Amino acid sequence: MIPADIRTPAVMIDVDILDRNIQRMAASMQDRGLGLRPHVKTHKTLEIARRQLAAGAVGITVATIGEAEVFAADGVKDIFIAYPLWVEADHAARLRALTATCRLAVGVDSAEGATAMGRQLGPDAASVEVLIEVDSGHHRSGVLPDETVEVANAAAAAGLGVAGVFTFPGHSYKPGMPTGAAGNENDALGQAAAALVSAGFDVRTISGGSTPTALLGGDTAATELRPGVYVFGDAQQLELERCTWDDVALTVAATVVSRHEARGGNVRRVVVDAGSKILGSDRPDWATGYARLPEYPEARVTALSEHHATVVWPESSELPPLGTRLRVIPNHVCLTMNLVDEVTVVRNGVVVEQWAVAARGRNN
Amino acid sequence: MIPADIRTPAVMIDVDILDRNIQRMAASMQDRGLGLRPHVKTHKTLEIARRQLAAGAVGITVATIGEAEVFAADGVKDIFIAYPLWVEADHAARLRALTATCRLAVGVDSAEGATAMGRQLGPDAASVEVLIEVDSGHHRSGVLPDETVEVANAAAAAGLGVAGVFTFPGHSYKPGMPTGAAGNENDALGQAAAALVSAGFDVRTISGGSTPTALLGGDTAATELRPGVYVFGDAQQLELERCTWDDVALTVAATVVSRHEARGGNVRRVVVDAGSKILGSDRPDWATGYARLPEYPEARVTALSEHHATVVWPESSELPPLGTRLRVIPNHVCLTMNLVDEVTVVRNGVVVEQWAVAARGRNN
Numbered sequence: 095m096i097p098a099d100i101r102t103p104a105v106m107i108d109v110d111i112l113d114r115n116i117q118r119m120a121a122s123m124q125d126r127g128l129g130l131r132p133h134v135k136t137h138k139t140l141e142i143a144r145r146q147l148a149a150g151a152v153g154i155t156v157a158t159i160g161e162a163e164v165f166a167a168d169g170v171k172d173i174f175i176a177y178p179l180w181v182e183a184d185h186a187a188r189l190r191a192l193t194a195t196c197r198l199a200v201g202v203d204s205a206e207g208a209t210a211m212g213r214q215l216g217p218d219a220a221s222v223e224v225l226i227e228v229d230s231g232h233h234r235s236g237v238l239p240d241e242t243v244e245v246a247n248a249a250a251a252a253g254l255g256v257a258g259v260f261t262f263p264g265h266s267y268k269p270g271m272p273t274g275a276a277g278n279e280n281d282a283l284g285q286a287a288a289a290l291v292s293a294g295f296d297v298r299t300i301s302g303g304s305t306p307t308a309l310l311g312g313d314t315a316a317t318e319l320r321p322g323v324y325v326f327g328d329a330q331q332l333e334l335e336r337c338t339w340d341d342v343a344l345t346v347a348a349t350v351v352s353r354h355e356a357r358g359g360n361v362r363r364v365v366v367d368a369g370s371k372i373l374g375s376d377r378p379d380w381a382t383g384y385a386r387l388p389e390y391p392e393a394r395v396t397a398l399s400e401h402h403a404t405v406v407w408p409e410s411s412e413l414p415p416l417g418t419r420l421r422v423i424p425n426h427v428c429l430t431m432n433l434v435d436e437v438t439v440v441r442n443g444v445v446v447e448q449w450a451v452a453a454r455g456r457n458n
Numbered sequence: 459m460i461p462a463d464i465r466t467p468a469v470m471i472d473v474d475i476l477d478r479n480i481q482r483m484a485a486s487m488q489d490r491g492l493g494l495r496p497h498v499k500t501h502k503t504l505e506i507a508r509r510q511l512a513a514g515a516v517g518i519t520v521a522t523i524g525e526a527e528v529f530a531a532d533g534v535k536d537i538f539i540a541y542p543l544w545v546e547a548d549h550a551a552r553l554r555a556l557t558a559t560c561r562l563a564v565g566v567d568s569a570e571g572a573t574a575m576g577r578q579l580g581p582d583a584a585s586v587e588v589l590i591e592v593d594s595g596h597h598r599s600g601v602l603p604d605e606t607v608e609v610a611n612a613a614a615a616a617g618l619g620v621a622g623v624f625t626f627p628g629h630s631y632k633p634g635m636p637t638g639a640a641g642n643e644n645d646a647l648g649q650a651a652a653a654l655v656s657a658g659f660d661v662r663t664i665s666g667g668s669t670p671t672a673l674l675g676g677d678t679a680a681t682e683l684r685p686g687v688y689v690f691g692d693a694q695q696l697e698l699e700r701c702t703w704d705d706v707a708l709t710v711a712a713t714v715v716s717r718h719e720a721r722g723g724n725v726r727r728v729v730v731d732a733g734s735k736i737l738g739s740d741r742p743d744w745a746t747g748y749a750r751l752p753e754y755p756e757a758r759v760t761a762l763s764e765h766h767a768t769v770v771w772p773e774s775s776e777l778p779p780l781g782t783r784l785r786v787i788p789n790h791v792c793l794t795m796n797l798v799d800e801v802t803v804v805r806n807g808v809v810v811e812q813w814a815v816a817a818r819g820r821n822n
Contacts, residue, residue: 101548103821135764157765177765180715180731180781184465203716206780234766235716235729264763351544352567352599365599367544371796372821376739399628400499400792401521401541401821402598416570417544428764432735432797435819455799457736457765458465 212252374429576616738793
């Protein structure tokens, strides 16, 4: 399964699975009459954004101005920075430059934030749209639905173009939660949009998010959705039952470097050379471990160091010999892509291309 | 505390604290008659390795061949790859190239691994030293002390130069554990070295590791130690009481982007723009959270997304205004350095230099 010319550890993308995931989400959004604005922080890769746009995405979502710059330079014409930016003079200059080549929307979740953004943008404020961030239950950023009008009024007073509302139902990332979180998302977006309409705003965009809720389908108050992880799948999505093993497009190729039959009270385990510096170390308390192995679904990754993953091996299977190459599915694929400068693209088990992770590390 | 010309989020290094940490560890090792071979995976930065060597380090430790190549190209003459490499033909070619410019030692923890390495290196095997990895209680890689002779015999039969033993007492990373782990480290190294001597090997190197145990001082069977994190300190070391707030040389500059007084059942919190894509997301179960704030020791970082850290604010202190710039200490600084291409060097609150993280991402 791992081409012989790959040196481990390395990120491999099966391009046929990737394309199928892209097409499937695009078709689902089209069927539902929703805009698809994928979050490209997941992949940070120009080749993948181009495929998403070719499949019908209305634009892209990014988390930082730096990410927006990378994709705008590649010709993307419609970008939403889904983040409550605190705008200083240098940010304003960069936002201004972006509006010269694309339609730009930015998140805001406070009157002060809107006022600061408008002040820094000055006469150019009207060229930036804002979406008010609503807290739909994740309790991170965002205001409550009935507070959106206050923020929208401040944004309008600052000269910004108020286009609507957005939320990220991050509390969907827990077993049993996607359905409830999708309901919260729908309620919060509906209430917030209604409040803005009542206050006289023209609400054109109602933007929801998250792969777990987007995959549920069903009715929504949203006009567009911003899933990201769906292009690859990962161990979190597997364990949340939001994707199957066959949907996972990204794996990390690894080699068994240390091997231990049970002895001296220790468990039967191997160590592979993919650690937290390539997998990332997100590990929610409900996860079975730090990663999964597609060929050995009963194996458990019980510990992760920078260059070691400790894999407790199932009793039902022979401990693999040293030097065996194994594929590993990271828990959270967005972190994995941000750890490598390039990825190896595979089709039918053969390396066909290398893609640069063009926006890697663009944290601001 | 954060120079005005820094755009957040950004990694800042206080070079005076860095230099003090480097000098203090070097002096301690010299007093104890031990070689200091710092693990440079922590910083991956040429300027810092040069400072460590100038302060008396006997060489450096790395985790991968790629890291070794970066530092060897900068003139480092003595490198230990503290990892049980599984050597294929391309690895052998790279190891050979390294031996042309520096003294090279490599870890091994199996007879099969030693045999494979010797086979791939062929007549050049004698130019690579090996240290047998011993498991001193971390239960990751490494053999039990009484198994070292079998591995050493295989290495010698493969033509490799057996130089001694090494261990990493990673179980020191838990409150109350450093003293016990240092005892385990000492016992395991002593037993393993004695077994090799009894079998007729000339044991020149007995190598221990870990900042928590190295900082304890005291007697040891080791001839050299390989701490890494001591140069910067981090929130794990703080919470393990292995460094003080004043010893922390690396912080991440962040900005308050979202602010929430208690309301609707939610806790009083701010969100800052340093998330897991700059802090890293290591979070041992004993840690108080995902990071610490040096100016607000009672604040708790309770959640971390890719670009958001949620900080539950102490009742004793005013919630800071939006736009406030705060410093954040990551839990595990080795991950932070691997997430950025460059760091901002500060002296007395003024930016004095930018350093490239030259070995960032060199996972193989």
